[in-house]
Amino acid sequence: MAITDYNSLILTVGRRSGYGEDSPLPNRIRNAAIDAITGAENDIDDLLRVAEMVKRSTFLATSEFASLPSDCLKPITIGRLEDGREIPVEEKPEKVITDYQLNYQGPVSWYAQVGLELRLAPKPTADLPFSGRITYFARPDRLSDAAPCTALLLRYPMVYLYGALKHIAHFIEDDAKQAKWENLQVQQITRANRTYVIRKS
Secondary structure, X not given: OOOOOHHHHHHHHHHHOOOOOOOOOOHHHHHHHHHHHHHHHHHHHHHOOOHHHEEEEXXXXXXXXXXXXXXEEEEEEEEEEEOOEEEEEEEOOHHHXXXXXXXXXXXXXXXXXXXXXXXXXXXXXXXXXXEEEXXXXXXXXXXXXXXXXXXXXXXXXXXXXXXXXXXXXXXXXXXXXXXXXXXXXXXXXXHHHHHHHHHHO
């Protein structure tokens, strides 16, 4: 069965786990498959970095700290928007940002990520705000009956499948299969991440 949406992913997870040959899936297996897909999506948040996850957002800061977008997994670039241009803002360690805040004035030229915020230098103020654009890896939308398909699922269905099979193998206490599916999941994620690096170079 081709994996083209959430339901076909659930059915494939049930079938490939060896517990889903009945149609429709028994509720116990269907619910386990849904939980396993959630586990795979959490793995994707932590490990996958591909073009389909890249987003851009603008923001305005009037103090030294600015919140990252709520779906941000990792910033890629920060730019200062000025006279219709985007001027790169350079990432620095936080201890360097503190020194720059003391020794420099003017528009923001540097930043550090501190938890879920950006620390900016020189410090923006209400009189000299920072208008910025962030490009970042975003947390993918979760699959559901209401949102059954995403570009990420269509491009990387095996990342979802092997990740879900790894998690459902834990549910059915099959350590050998869990190790097998985890190995295949890692291979698919590594391949996808490498492809992204090649595509952007």
